[in-house]
Amino acid sequence: xxxxxxxxxxxxxxxxxxxxxxxxxxxxxxxxxxxxxxxxxxxxxxxxxxxxxxxxxxxxxxxxxxxxxxxxxxxxxxxxxxxxxxxxxxxxxxxxxxxxxxxxxxxxxxxxxxxxxxxxxxxxxxxxxxxxxxxxxxxxxxxxxxxxxxxxxxxxxxxxxxxxxxxxxxxxxxxxxxxxxxxxxxxxxxxxxxxxxxxxxxxxxxxxxxxxxxxxxxxxxxxxxxxxxxxxxxxxxxxxxxxxxxxxxxxxxxxxxxxxxxxxxxxxxxxxxxxxxxxxxxxxxxxxxxxxxxxxxxxxxxxxxxxxxxxxxxxxxxxxxxxxxxxxxxxxxxxxxxxxxxxxxxxxxxxxxxxxxxxxxxxxxx
Amino acid sequence: xxxxxxxxxxxxxxxxxxxxxxxxxxxxxxxxxxxxxxxxxxxxxxxxxxxxxxxxxxxxxxxxxxxxxxxxxxxxxxxxxxxxxxxxxxxxxxxxxxxxxxxxxxxxxxxxxxxxxxxxxxxxxxxxxxxxxxxxxxxxxxxxxxxxxxxxxxxxxxxxxxxxxxxxxxxxxxxxxxxxxxxxxxxxxxxxxxxxxxxxxxxxxxxxxxxxxxxxxxxxxxxxxxxxxxxxxxxxxxxxxxxxxxxxxxxxxxxxxxxxxxxxxxxxxxxxxxxxxxxxxxxxxxxxxxxxx
Ligand code: SF4
Ligand code: SF4
Ligand code: SF4
Numbered sequence: 001x002x003x004x005x006x007x008x009x010x011x012x013x014x015x016x017x018x019x020x021x022x023x024x025x026x027x028x029x030x031x032x033x034x035x036x037x038x039x040x041x042x043x044x045x046x047x048x049x050x051x052x053x054x055x056x057x058x059x060x061x062x063x064x065x066x067x068x069x070x071x072x073x074x075x076x077x078x079x080x081x082x083x084x085x086x087x088x089x090x091x092x093x094x095x096x097x098x099x100x101x102x103x104x105x106x107x108x109x110x111x112x113x114x115x116x117x118x119x120x121x122x123x124x125x126x127x128x129x130x131x132x133x134x135x136x137x138x139x140x141x142x143x144x145x146x147x148x149x150x151x152x153x154x155x156x157x158x159x160x161x162x163x164x165x166x167x168x169x170x171x172x173x174x175x176x177x178x179x180x181x182x183x184x185x186x187x188x189x190x191x192x193x194x195x196x197x198x199x200x201x202x203x204x205x206x207x208x209x210x211x212x213x214x215x216x217x218x219x220x221x222x223x224x225x226x227x228x229x230x231x232x233x234x235x236x237x238x239x240x241x242x243x244x245x246x247x248x249x250x251x252x253x254x255x256x257x258x259x260x261x262x263x264x265x266x267x268x269x270x271x272x273x274x275x276x277x278x279x280x281x282x283x284x285x286x287x288x289x290x291x292x293x294x295x296x297x298x299x300x301x302x303x304x305x306x307x308x309x310x311x312x313x314x315x316x317x318x319x320x321x322x323x324x325x326x327x328x329x330x331x332x333x334x335x336x337x338x339x340x341x342x343x344x345x346x347x348x349x350x351x352x353x354x355x356x357x358x359x360x361x362x363x364x365x366x
Numbered sequence: 367x368x369x370x371x372x373x374x375x376x377x378x379x380x381x382x383x384x385x386x387x388x389x390x391x392x393x394x395x396x397x398x399x400x401x402x403x404x405x406x407x408x409x410x411x412x413x414x415x416x417x418x419x420x421x422x423x424x425x426x427x428x429x430x431x432x433x434x435x436x437x438x439x440x441x442x443x444x445x446x447x448x449x450x451x452x453x454x455x456x457x458x459x460x461x462x463x464x465x466x467x468x469x470x471x472x473x474x475x476x477x478x479x480x481x482x483x484x485x486x487x488x489x490x491x492x493x494x495x496x497x498x499x500x501x502x503x504x505x506x507x508x509x510x511x512x513x514x515x516x517x518x519x520x521x522x523x524x525x526x527x528x529x530x531x532x533x534x535x536x537x538x539x540x541x542x543x544x545x546x547x548x549x550x551x552x553x554x555x556x557x558x559x560x561x562x563x564x565x566x567x568x569x570x571x572x573x574x575x576x577x578x579x580x581x582x583x584x585x586x587x588x589x590x591x592x593x594x595x596x597x598x599x600x601x602x603x604x605x606x607x608x609x610x611x612x613x614x615x616x617x618x619x620x621x622x623x624x625x626x627x628x629x630x631x632x633x634x635x636x637x638x639x640x641x642x643x644x645x646x647x648x649x650x651x652x653x654x655x656x657x658x659x
Binding site: 048049050051052055056057059060061062063064065066067083086087090091094095096097123124125128129131132134135137139140141142143146190191193194195197198199200201202203204205208209212213214215216217220221224238239240241243244247329333336339340341342 | 376377378423424425427430431441443444445475478479480481482483484499500501502503504505507508509510511512513514515516517519522600602603604605607608609610611613614616617619620621622623624626627628630631632634635636638639640641642643
């Protein structure tokens with residue numbers, strides 16, 4: 001065992017050499033941010049600095065959207081259900097298309113039920129969904145949405161049930177209840193089919209609030225597309241569905257074009273990486289592809305199979321689009337430069353060792 | 367309708383809160399010595415679980431950010447050498463410490479967004495998350511412009527600084543302020559703290575610390591913080607955003623877009639189904655004529 005101080009240390013005197021060595025160390029440290037030779041070599045040296053260019057070590061300020069896979073799927077299902085309720089009422093009252101109206105009512109009711117299952121699954125316990133109905137807050141799109149979904153589900157359920165009863169007992173009160181609830185479901189279906197765009201658009205996530213002006217229409221059209229598509233796959237050939245599909249896919253094409261032609265850096269997650277791939281895939285499947293197929297169907301003799309193909313693309317596109325926006329939201333909150341309004345100089349920058357970045361960004365769950 | 371839209375954009379009013387009762391934090395980072403006593407005190411008093419012991423490599427900061435299990439967070443801002451800014455020697459790095467916390471915003475994004483009413487304004491003017499009401503929807507986390515409140519995925523609910531409302535109710539200071547050895551975390555009446563901060567700032571400027579400034583974004587939709595800061599250098603080095611906005615400012619555009627979208631859908635559907643009725647009627651007529659023939 002060695003003792004400290006050692007004999008040689010006890011007799012040590014500062015000399016020109018020893019002082020020169022200390023100066024050498026200092027200048028090395030200043031120049032390179034670290035010293036070589038003996039001593040510790042901490043991983044990650046030179047040490048990261050906080051500055052206007054690097055923010056607070058590049059640690060993201062904003063929190064990531066915490067939602068699991070159920071929520072984007074809910075956006076798609078709820079959107080389709082809301083649109084279907086509007087179609088059900090108009091098909092019944094205006095077009096006299098009983099099969100279409102009936103199928104659309106089932107989508108509305110089934111979609112509302114599935115939506116609440118998905119929401120409860122994200123919250124963890126059924127009782128937690130009731131918490132949403134404790135208060136009604138106009139300022140909170142989440143509150144407005146939860147109430148809309150609940151009221152919509154009841155109205156759509158009542159409309160479907162009344163129609164079922166009417167096939168046996170065509171009494172006046174049942175008829176009145178049926179018509180009123182069908183109207184209510186259609187009226188509530190309008191906000192339900194696109195409020196999710198408000199929900200994420202009016203948030204602190206940069207890529208979402210940057211697109212706040214189009215997101216609600218975008219999500220609504222996506223829901224309309226999904227609703228129309230499911231109805232077509234159920235064997236409805238009403239030409240009105242194809243025209244509504246054309247409207248939705250035309251808007252989706254325009255939205256895709258808008259995103260691609262806007263070079264604002266906040267939109268980067270919609271173009272690069274995993275979220276960019278999802279956005280583009282969803283965009284192609286819900287925009288130009290069904291648009292061309294549906295336009296062709298207007299003139300073609302083979303219109304039924306063209307429309308079915310467009311419907312399959314449309315449903316896939318609608319679901320993908322919701323996952324794409326969720327994934328883009330996550331990528332957007334990870335970009336620490338955005339809320340700090342720091343210029344992006346990424347190419348010149350050396351990334352930190354991944355292990356260290358992880359250690360800071362993801363605190364262990366307790 | 368316009369009152370409806372107005373109610374959607376307007377922040378929740380709090381008529382019962384008097385400024386004389388409004389308390390706040392003034393965190394003076396020039397006095398902070400980076401001891402993390404506030405972090406420990408907060409965890410102990412509130413029984414908040416540990417976040418793990420990771421070495422981050424980011425100076426002495428091994429926590430990184432505020433989270434569901436970190437309600438006070440001491441930042442270690444190791445900056446470039448800036449000789450000449452009062453007190454900075456040309457040979458040493460600038461090394462600032464600053465204890466971060468929920469800002470208890472004057473207009474709070476988390477509170478406006480919460481659908482359950484779990485987030486409320488207390489009689490002290492602070493923003494309190496009632497854990498027994500929170501249903502874990504997670505909407506507050508994407509509505510806080512400072513990335514403070516967070517959902518604990520194991521528990522399912524969201525958590526953040528309580529402003530030690532329990533201690534304040536019995537007349538005590540919050541745990542973090544009580545444990546702070548240098549009075550870097552000052553607790554008191556918000557108005558008095560704001561005055562004090564101004565005099566402290568001119569003091570520091572007088573001593574040559576020209577880069578000292580107060581971070582309290584009153585000119586944004588946040589309308590000021592009940593927990594505000596004095597920092598040296600650019601606030602962005604402290605992860606403090608220059609223009610934080612409460613997300614309710616986006617709602618007008620959002621709902622307008624939703625109304626336009628719904629209107630377009632309804633109109634298109636009316637036209638399409640009316641058209642389809644005519645075409646199916648004429649088809650029926652055609653087939654009827656054929657069958658007669
Ligand atoms: S800082 Fe975030 S969590 Fe704290 S009051 Fe403001 S919005 Fe809410
Ligand atoms: S997670 Fe809890 S506190 Fe946050 S918005 Fe939802 S209910 Fe409110
Ligand atoms: S006020 Fe209380 S809860 Fe908030 S950081 Fe300080 S000790 Fe923690």
